[in-house]
Amino acid sequence: MSFWRAIAVGALVAAAPALLAGEIPSDARRSGYAFMGPDTRAMQDDDTANPGMLFVLDGEALWTKKTGSAEKACADCHGDARSSMKGVAARYPAFDKALARPFTLDQRINLCRANHQRAAPLPYESRDLLALSAFVAHQSRGVAITAGDDPELKPFVAQGRDLFMQREGQLNLACTNCHDDNFDKRLAGAPITQAQPTGYPLYRLEWQTLGSLERRLRSCMSGVRAQAYDYGAPELVALELYLMSRARGLPMETPAVRP
């Protein structure tokens, strides 16, 4: 009797996905939206009240604007973004075979500019880059996140996870200490969320503008008094990739509004 029970238990353990310590199971994952007050939720829910939509509108105009020495617009290759870009942002960061590493949506936009439009790259956090990536990501609103599924990304997801678990800064805190172990509690007046990056680029009331996930990660690093990685650094891309894979299944919300 106990022999059979042991086998049954053994089979269960073997069949279960490798659930890592501290990891949030898929049915317990919650967007930052769930941690906000009703006023901030209302701001996100209504497209004519959501200031992030101003950037989406700007991005829509940029999408059809010819640029660079190739005199090409995004739309000249990709057509109507409503169909061609639907679901794309939910898969980013994605693996680039030529570069043999993952790259973010912002980096993808700049690769397109360099290779196809022959235009200068847009600086990180510039209005045009945020507007374009908001417009592209907005086409995936409601689509479930599947980033990190590509098997080639596996080592980079693992790198991002290591960074997430690694203590750093003068406060000697890892991301996991707050966002796996202590979500639903408060830090000063603010609720600690699960750090699910469902709505980037998003409008942060604190910033009074749209910002990227990299900007948010850099703020967190400043918060724990650590040296923040540079924009586009492989470590930030890996963290972004891990966070997106950790949010697997949650719907995209771009442009989200957060306190």
Place this chain on the structure above:
Amino acid sequence: MPTTRRQFLSLAGGVTIAGTIPIVTVRTLQATPAMLNTAIRNIVGEAQIRTGKVKLDIPPLVENGNTVPMTVSVASPMTANDYVKSIHVFNEKNPQPNIGNFYLTASSGRAQVSTRVRLADTQKVVAVARLSDDTFWQVTAEIVVTLAACTEEMN
């Protein structure tokens, strides 16, 4: 590429943030209750200000002081003979006491205005309405502003 923690600490006096995000700090500079009073008197003159009729909707505990949703409404029939001419909103502790002046007409239908404001600190917000008979009515709300836990503008 990333510098060491020690190198970072030596930089900490002048924090650098890449990209196009300006590094800015706000020095302590506050309107005083006297400035608030003067700003209100600039609008109202010597007239008496009564309490009532005006309603101020602001979340009692603000999620972020940089963008605070606010609605002011005034109980008024909004007819040609009895309407709200204007609504004036003030604060106590931002660097300046004025938030906004809003001018309505008899055909506004409803005396209600919404906007989003900045509140630098926990403070009093005052809304004053001028009716068509040139009487003034006010309401005061005490707003608690909490500071974000992790901000870029660290010193």
Place this chain on the structure above:
Amino acid sequence: MAALINVPAKARRGDIIEIRTLTSHIMETGFRHTADGALVPRDIITSFTCRYNGAEIFRADLFPAIAANPYLSFFTVAKESGKFEFAWIGDNGYTSTASAPITVE
């Protein structure tokens, strides 16, 4: 720079309708300093007006305490078909306009 206008496309005569506007603007307060101590000059929208078939129905004076990307919501009585015209005026010669049609039955 974009502006978002929300006006009902249709209304019945006499209806009280809500008009909402959201426009892109940094609303730099003029009270902030860069890390090296220089004052960041004020750059705000100072005035907003809404006209309904030419007649002013709403006006606002804005101050640095208005959050970036100013949002305004206000009301009017739908009287006749036509259009709403919106104008934002600010520091450094800033002007921006938008309009929205309405059909009143």
